Amino acid sequence: MTHGTGAPPTVTRRDEERSRPAGLRTAHDAWPLAVLAGVFTLAQLALVRPTLGLGWDEIVYTSQVTTHHPAAFFSAPRSRGVSLLVAPVASWSDSTVLLRIYLALLSGLGLYLALRAWRGLFPTRVLVTAGAFFASLWVTLFYGPQAMPNYWVAVGALIAVGAFVRHRQDPSSTGTLWAVAAGAALMAWMRPTDAVWVSIPLLVLAVVWRSLRLPAAVVGGLLAGGVPWVIEAYASFGGLSERLAEASRIQGGLGLHMAVDDQLRSLGGRALCRPCTGEMPHPVITLWWFVLPLLAVLGLVVAVRAGRALRTAVPLACAATAALPYLFTIAYAAPRFLQPAYALLALPVADALWYLVTAPRGRWRPALRGVVAVGLAGHLAVQLTVLVHTVDRSAAGRQDWARTAEGLHRLGVSPPCLITGHESIPIGYYTGCSSGATAGNNENMTAEDIRRTAERLPVAEITRVGGRPNAYARTWPVHRVEDYEIRVAPAPDTPRE
16 A cells, blocks of 8 residues: 555554664563563472482582581582572571572573673574573573582673674673673683683684784683682692693593583483493484584574674584583583583574574475474473483482481481591581592592591491492491491490401
């Protein structure tokens, strides 16, 4: 229909959006991200449950700041970021429920801020889809409310990379430089080595562009987050090279290792696949892992054709460098290791999905929409199934530690006390005791130290049924608790054999 003379001009939706005040546009773009973050938080609380006990690594991180339990041994690869993250709650409360709720709320806020860093680079619908994809992965839901570093490296990576690309498009913005530094600092605060791997493409691009401010922001953020780790290296490990060497030893010796198959095995819900043996999960469980890079490449092709390659190529490059060390340099796997890569890949994947359901014309459009809808529904069903299985299995293992702790209390092992042997760190935490080891990755005392401790405190050595105890505990009385044999050192005034 045409308009005659004097007819009002046609106003398109795009014109309306451009004429809308900036504050209204910001609010309009932000609320879907806030809703997504809220759903993510509620899903964690409903599916993972705040009553889930602390896991092994969580115990190490949390015990550093709580006054209710002795601090567990802190090995070379770890960083203090998670301990500081949980300190606002763990420093005064030993409630696991309260800690889980706090971390679920915080992880929802983190997802919201990470996606906001990409506003203006992708349409809101793409950002919501990317966030929903990442948030619905079982590994994201499972670790969101846990005291673990990898999710927060993913959040920092999204913030740093998104702000990096936004500053490239608008060099006059100083706020984006601060966001780059903040994202890099968050990554380094949690896992310094991961932060370096994610940042490699950013530093290379900054050099190619002959920029000074961007590399300064990246390096400044890395230093702000990583310097405490370096200082601790000199204070506790003899130097930076010594700490890196010790971290490599604990991780089985970093080098050229093919861990792709290990990561595939871990997708079935194995929190730590070390040694990573056994059968592969059902192909239905691993299918998404092979589709993910294909969709990401399609997203890049679409972006190149549309003349907006940078905003897609940069997160793809950072995802590749983030995944590289965990796919090719270690001899074991944990699904949480790849969370930063999944978060960065989610953006081009979401862009590709929207292309598939909107771009094709004619009879192909409904067919592709059907395929995408069925694929996403099946993917969500698989992720939730694995999540429920993983939560149930983890809860059972942690309840086993709690029952063992009750058995130790009945045997007279109560704080202050010392636990050594099999799974001494988690069982010691649940018992309220210190933990000790004379060998292995958590070695922190000698046999003589343990003997001297037994002269003044309750000490127990734990082995699997039929297991061989350490020499210092072979003459101690043996008790059966759950699936363990527990040898309790005689009290100082008890005659010894």
